[in-house]
Amino acid sequence: MSRSGPVGVGFIGTGMISNTYLENLTKFPDIDVVILGDLNTELAKSQAEKHGIREWGSADDVIAHPDVELVVNLTIPAVHAQVSGRAIDAGKHVWSEKPISVDRESGRALLAKAEAAALLVGIAPDTVLGPGVQTARRAIAHGDIGEPLSAQTVMQYIGPDIFHPSPEFLFAKGAGPLFDMGPYYLTTLVHVFGSVESVAAVGSKSRATRTIQAGDRVGTTFEVDVPTHVSALAKFVDGGVSQSVFSFDSPMVKMGVVEITGTEGTLVIPDPNRFTGEVKITRAPAPAAIMDPAVWEDVPITGVYAERGLGVLDLARAARNGGRPLASGELGYHVLDTMVAIDEAVTENRVVAVDSRVAAVPPVAEDFDPFAATLV
Template sequence: MAASSGPVGVGIIGAGNISDQYLTNLTRFPDVRVLAVADLIPERAKAQAAKYGVPVSGDVDAVLGDPDIEFVVNITPPAEHVGVSLTSLDAGKHVWTEKPIGVSREEAARIGAKAAELGLRVGAAPDTVLGPGVQTAKRVIARGDIGRPLFAQTTFQWQGPEIFHPDPAFLYAKGGGPLLDMGPYYVSTLVHVFGPVAAVAALGLQGTPTRRVQQGPKAGEEFPVEIPSTLGVLMEFERGGQAQSLYSTDSPMLRHGIVEITGTEGTLTIPDPNTFGGPITITRPLTRLFIPPEPIEQEVVDIAQEGVVSGRGLGLLDMARSIRAGRPHVATGEFGAHVLDTLLSIEESAESRSFVTVQSTLGEVGSLGADFDPYAATL
């Protein structure tokens, strides 16, 4: 039977590239005990378990059959997220799932309905938005430091993950691409700031119909591109404000992690939403006209980042502590489903070349306090 106090038992399903980031952090959080690692390739699970001192490795049953495991961390490929999440819920486990929560709205709804039926919780990545970078920015905006938020600009562009990933085909399949792979970081950040999305518009293109693996044992192999590899996006928010975003894996120029939020009294620049923290600044309006070649002098205020920087697994930790305390967690399955709905609406807009209304909505989006310390023993 699951414990009601003390560290929570966690099992990880999926021992691929990103498992290192989760295991590095979850094995260091005092409120978490990683008890098992599972993968379709048993040797991979065994290697990761040995590397991080996890006592058990094996197939999915090694995780789902252990009564001491309360939480499943689902870091399988996107197309497998829903099946693994539903199976884990049926086994009586709370679920933390990597993004996206599914590849269709119907799948996300099934997960939410199953969790509600069984009295279990679902959390959804990205949890980067719970790091001190975005959370400090939220507090800055709530204080009114940039006045009323008006609009945001975000940029993610580069030549693509095939230059480093040993098996990148899934990143160009349905459920992947720059929008579904990287979009969750940027859209989640914008929803934390502006609230739920009301409508979107987008244009998309496909740079090339195939890509070639450049690293690892599959180097030289070609694979198909099934999704738009470049999208320009407009977003409108229910409570006011708008954003424009670029997502591209067709650009030789590397520009990523750009999130700028402009309000009536300044522009807030916040850290890369694929990280947990970094520099935060506010650029104030010009006080007089500068005529070239006279240099522009403009006030830029450095904002102190508040909180402890950790890494992936932070959202699961918040969920575990919240369950024990009987309060809502921040990165909910509902939040993940709204982000997915927004991303799918962007895809549909690019296909139809028209505005698309986002059908789902959210209540107030929670926050983590500056005193949230992942390295403290609290359970």
């Protein structure tokens, strides 16, 4: 049945991250958030009342709702593929928080199921669709740093157990600094360099248990199942290399470091966990000034600013207009494949090939306006 007007959206999972999604999606004219669902239906009700959503209930209620065309899956990583698969079985498009799944097999199966049903899958992060990363991409495409050669990214701090009231899932399989924060940085690198060809990595775990330091469960101890510090090298199919640090072990905070070096200069991309920020370029100094501090040029930010939810909107418009989402399931799977390969490189002490490939991701159009009503 052909539909018109805003795309009906339902949420499965109404935890902490749902707030920022709801704050934005309820402002986009092309989106109508119909219902919120959660294992804890009282939490779903509370979030619905807070954000002015008219219905709430369970995951089953969301999946069965006739007005829901697109399900936003904000569950924990271990059940991402399962919940997304149920939504696809019910004929819904799916936007899932990252990662697409916690293993390659279920990720591939999910994409195959969606393709067979002629449905679309979108995978976070959508921060890379914001004006910050997109302005940087336009500068690179313009040749402002010449041919991109290499990249360095850093994400390190002491870990989410210091602020999250229920951080256990962030230290379980499918999370840790690599799987939790890696998608922001690796997705940005794939936007710039294309598909990853192979990786090498080392990792460590600072301690076997962690203690919750915020919320009602302060003092509760839990086990750590994954490396909490990972250093990774990547080689890209079309040329280029990168080195990345992902850590929950450092009292010294370095977050949002993304530097792309080309034949004519180095470009700093804003924090890929944010939608905007400063884009700067420095060029090779004269020999006499080699030890002087870099001289930075500001690149003016272009594009309409919005927050989390851009990917859902882009997916919704693609579903109606017959296009493909920019933050696609295929891109999400390639990033998962890369992270699993990095994890294998850590545990097996070898260079690991990344078998999947993803087509070059088109840039966001400069006139993309999330606050415009385009679906009639």
